[in-house]
Amino acid sequence: MRASPSGTPRHIFGDEEESIVILSREVELAIQSLKMEVKSDNFFHKEGTRMKGISAYFMVLAVLSVTIGMTWGIQMSASHNHILSPAHAHLNLIGWVTMSIFAFYYHLVPGAQDGILPKLHLTVAVLGLITIVPGIVMAIRESGETLAKAGSMLTLLSMLLFLAVVLKSVRARA
Ligand code: HEM
Ligand code: HEM
Structure with missing residues (x-):
């Protein structure tokens, strides 16, 4: 965490708890979308990586x-x-x-x-x-x-x- 010149912590959102909650929600969403992408055809070929x-x-x-x-x-x-x-x-x-x-x-x-x-x-x-x-x-x-x-x-x-x-x-x- 970066500190302001005065030495007090600097947050994007005034309240520290609120920023942590928003951050954890974003991480959760990122993990969810990654899981979906892995399952979808875009990530790996739908028949797997074995050549047929x-x-x-x-x-x-x-x-x-x-x-x-x-x-x-x-x-x-x-x-x-x-x-x-x-x-x-x-x-x-x-x-x-x-x-x-x-x-x-x-x-x-x-x-x-x-x-x-x-x-x-x-x-x-x-x-x-x-x-x-x-x-x-x-x-x-x-x-x-x-x-x-x-x-x-x-x-x-x-x-x-x-x-x-x-x-x-x-x-x-x-
Ligand atoms: C163990 C692997 C290989 C050995 C020992 C080998 C050996 C040679 C030799 C002795 C020549 C004759 C060179 C000359 O008279 O100037 C040659 C020519 C050539 N080789 Fe290979 N080669 C190997 C693998 C490959 C592979 C994998 C490719 C292509 C993907 C390849 C492509 C060529 C081509 C294009 C020429 C003609 C070059 C020219 O006429 O200027 N070689 N190689
Ligand atoms: C119908 C298919 C092809 C025909 C009829 C053909 C014909 C020829 C001929 C007549 C030469 C001159 C050879 C010499 O001067 O001794 C040559 C050289 C060469 N060709 Fe092809 N080629 C074909 C496909 C390809 C493909 C697909 C590649 C590359 C992926 C390739 C790469 C080369 C290379 C690197 C040389 C110079 C090396 C050498 O002299 O052996 N050719 N080709």
């Missing part, structure tokens, strides 16, 4: 990709052969970075997992990843570009499907 469905699939795919990607990176460093570095890079960038963004989007945006579109998105994204990475390897080794082209198109298509999912969610919330 499409988001869980994307997350597992992301972690698998980076596990393989890191092992590959270590192998490249150890062998002093960086020739396949673009394939390693895209396994990590599409597999780990992009897929985990998808996972968190589906996890955090209510209703985003609904319908057939997210399932189609997952399928095309998986097909894209498992064709683009060996496709890049083949292209670097000059043993054909068809797989890389197919993988690129599928990866692009998966992003267009995700665009549709995002637009659907944005419109639904507006």
